[in-house]
C-alpha cells in the first residue's frame with residue numbers, strides 16, 4: 001500500500017488515485033528514505049525534505065511493504081536485469097564468427113560438452129583446437145561463456161596474431177596478473193603492462209641475452225651430468241620412474257643456479273622448495289578458476305604454508321647476496337657481467353643506482369618488485385622446459401630413425417665420447433648453436449605439444465581489429481587469445497599437422513611457413529625472455545643422454561583406442577591420454593609420464 005502523509009500522520013493522498021499535483025510537488029524535492037520501525041508492518045518513508053527531522057511542512061510517501069513483497073520485488077528486478085543483460089550479451093555475437101550459439105546458453109553447453117570428452121584438467125588450448133576443427137572456424141572467432149566465463153576472441157592466422165603481438169602490441173590481460181598472483185604474489189612480469197612491465201623487463205633481460213646464457217653452459221652441463229647419473233641408476237635397476245619428476249628436478253637445479261648463483265640441489269637431496277612449488281601449482285589453477293568461495297578458501301589455506309616457505313627462502317637469498325655483494329658493484333658490473341646470476345645482477349645494478357642508501361639493506365620497493373619475479377622466473381623456467389623435454393624423450397622413444405639421426409649429429413658436432421662431450425661443452429659453449437637437427441626435434445615437439453598461452457586485451461581506445469581482407473572484429477572487453485594449437489595444427493601452415501616430422505624445421509623447409517604460424521615462445525616484445533636459456537638447457541640435456549639411453553613409455557597398449565576419440569589429434573591412438581596435456585603451471589604430461597630406461601645397445605659410456 002502506498003500513501004502520501006503530512007507529518008501529522010494522516011494520509012493526505014492515496015497514491016493509487018494518481019493526483020498529478022502531489023506528484024509534481026514532490027518531484028521538485030530531494031528525497032531521503034527511512035525505515036519506520038514503530039509500526040507492526042515494516043514500511044518505508046520517503047521524505048520530500050532533505051532534513052532528517054520531518055517538520056509540519058514535510059510531505060511523506062509511506063510505503064507499507066511486507067517482507068514477501070519486498071523479496072518478490074527484488075527477485076523481479078533481479079530476473080529482469082539478468083534477462084536484459086542476457087539479451088544484450090548474446091546479441092553482441094549475432095553477426096560474429098562463432099560455433100553454434102544458443103540464446104539462453106551462449107556457448108556454455110557446447111563448451112561443457114567438448115570439455116567432457118577430454119580427460120580431467122586438460123590444457124584448455126586443446127578445447128579451442130577441437131571446437132575449431134569441429135565447426136571449421138575462420139581466422140578469428142568468438143566464444144561466449146557468459147555468465148560463467150569471459151568472452152574469448154580466438155585468433156589463428158599469422159596475420160591476426162602478428163597484428164596484436166607486433167603491429168600494435170596488445171596488453172597482457174588483467175586476468176593474467178590475477179592468475180599469476182595466486183602462484184607468486186602480484187607483480188610478476190607476465191601480468192604487468194606499461195612502465196611497470198618495462199622496468200622489470202629492463203632488470204631481467206640482460207641475464208637472458210645469448211652471451212649471458214653461454215656463461216651458464218658449464219653450470220647447466222654439471223646439473224645434466226648428474227641427471228645422466230640418475231638415469232644410469234635407473235637403467236641398472238630397471239625400475240619404472242616418472243620422467244617428468246626426474247626432469248623437473250634437473251631443470252629446477254639448472255634454473256635455480258642461473259637465478260641465485262648456486263643450486264637448490266633438488267636432484268641430490270630433494271628440495272622442500274620444489275615440493276612447495278608443486279603444491280602451489282597443483283592447487284593454484286583450481287583456486288583461480290573456481291567460483292565456489294568455500295572451496296577457494298580451502299585451497300588457499302592449503303597453499304598458505306607452501307607460499308610462506310618459498311617466500312622465506314627467496315627473502316633469505318636476497319639478503320645473503322646483498323651482504324656478499326655490497327661494495328663490489330662497480331667491479332662486478334664491469335668485470336664479471338656475463339658470469340653473474342640473475343639475482344646478483346639485479347642487486348649490483350640496484351646498489352649502483354642507489355649508492356650508500358642501501359648499505360643496511362635493499363629498499364622495500366625493490367624487494368616488492370624482485371620477489372614475485374624471482375619466483376615467476378624460477379617456476380616459468382623450470383616447468384616449461386621439464387614438460388617439453390618429457391615430451392621430447394617420449395617422441396624419440398617411438399621414432400627410432402629420428403633418434404638415430406640425432407645421435408649422429410651429436411657424434412659429429414661434439415664427440416662420441418661422453419667425457420670429451422662434457423669438456424667441449426665447457427670450453428666451447430657456443431658449439432650448441434650448431435645442433436640444427438636437435439633444434440628441429442625440439443621445435444617439432446613444441447609444435448605438437450606447445451606449453452605456453454597468451455591472454456591479451458586491447459589497448460585503451462582500440463575498438464576493432466581490422467585485417468587486410470577488410471574484415472573488422474570488435475575487441476572491446478574481449479579476452480584475446482592468439483592460440484598456439486590453432487596455428488600449429490592448421491594444415492595450411494603445417495601439412496599433415498599431427499605428424500611428428502622434425503624436417504619441417506630444417507634448412508629451406510623452415511621458410512615454407514609464416515614465422516607467425518609457429519610461436520611456442522610467442523613473438524614480439526612480450527615473447528619469452530628465457531628462450532635462449534631454455535633451448536640450451538634442452539640441447540644439453542639431449543646431448544648428454546640421447547646416445548646412452550633408450551626410453552620406453554610404460555602403458556597398457558591394449559587400452560589405446562583404435563580410432564582417435566577427437567578430431568584435432570590422433571595421438572591418443574599412440575600414447576593414450578598423454579596426448580592431452582595436463583593443465584598445471586604450464587602444459588605437462590599426465591601422471592608424471594611413467595617410463596623405463598635401459599642402456600643403449602649402440603654404445604657404452606666412455
Ligand code: HEM
Nearest residue numbers: 189190381384385388452454520521522526528529530534
Ligand atoms: C620450453 C620452454 C619455454 C617455453 C615454451 C616458454 C614459453 C613462453 C611464452 C609463450 C611466453 C609468453 C607468454 C605471454 O605471451 O603471455 C613466455 C614468457 C616468459 N618466459 Fe618463457 N618459456 C620457456 C622457458 C622459459 C625459461 C627457461 C625462462 C627463464 C628462466 C622463461 C622466462 C619467461 C619470462 C620471464 C616471460 C615473460 C616475458 C614478458 O612478459 O615480458 N621462459 N614464455
